[in-house]
């Protein structure tokens with residue numbers, strides 16, 4: 458691990474000593490939006506019009522935040538219009554690399570660079586901050602449009618509809634107000650909650666994160682007893698934001714992040730729901746637990762210093778879900 462300070466790479470682990478043992482995710486820096494005609498979006502600069510072939514997505518298949526953007530790219534028929542590069546699952550002293558020595562790691566298909574940090578430096582030679590995936594890159598202006606997955610999926614949801622003819626809407630106007638608090642609780646206690654449990658370096662920080670996490674999983678289990686999807690009959694971004702964490706849970710978070718009060722397979726509704734989402738057209742193809750397993754167990758030295766990658770359970774994600 459490491460980060461950039463004024464455009465220079467500084468290696469080092471995540472330090473939770475300043476925060477009473479608590480893991481705090483830092484806000485991302487690039488917040489512009491692709492819009493149908495290049496008008497500015499809710500934040501950042503304008504000038505990023507939706508065009509076929511102009512944008513590129515840098516991802517890790519291991520990363521749940523990048524996973525959401527890959528899912529939206531698939532759901533919205535954007536694969537022919539937005540190219541991708543996938544990093545190697547190991548994130549060590551050099552951060553994410555374009556090493557191709559792992560199945561599915563593509564290298565940097567745009568510039569042939571060695572490290573993801575070089576993409577950040579290309580966008581801003583004085584960049585200060587973490588070097589994270591996903592990165593939405595503009596090939597024309599040679600800069601980062603956004604490195605915030607929650608915003609990238611909203612762009613993908615609608616900005617290219619006139620090009621793809623795909624108007625499936627995962628953020629429908631009439632549900633937005635109801636989606637927001639569900640997203641907030643799931644982000645805080647589940648998506649980021651597993652990291653807060655896993656990177657906690659004090660018992661109290663761990664207890665708080667793990668208790669809140671399972672409180673939310675219990676709540677979701679109940680909600681999914683009477684609702685096919687989180688918001689009812691329609692699948693929305695709330696579901697697609699939850700799914701990447703559920704997909705990694707039993708393989709990675711249960712063991713590596715000590716989220717072990719229960720597994721997803723122990724929750725009948727949540728488990729069937731997660732299988733339905735896994736089996737959704739386009740989703741299995743961008744869901745690669747081989748990358749996740751290798752990344753987490755091998756990269757987090759503070760949690761697993763001997764880098765032993767465990768066997769992990771065999772999970773039948775293709776079993777019929779029966780959620781019809």
Ligand SMILES: N[C@@H](CCC(=O)N[C@@H](CS)C(=O)NCC(=O)O)C(=O)O
Nearest residue numbers: 520521522587588589590604605606
């Ligand atoms: N807020 C970002 C978070 C992205 C993120 O933290 N990605 C992780 C991988 S799962 C990463 O690249 N971490 C590298 C680092 O923090 O040095 C988003 O949702 O897009």
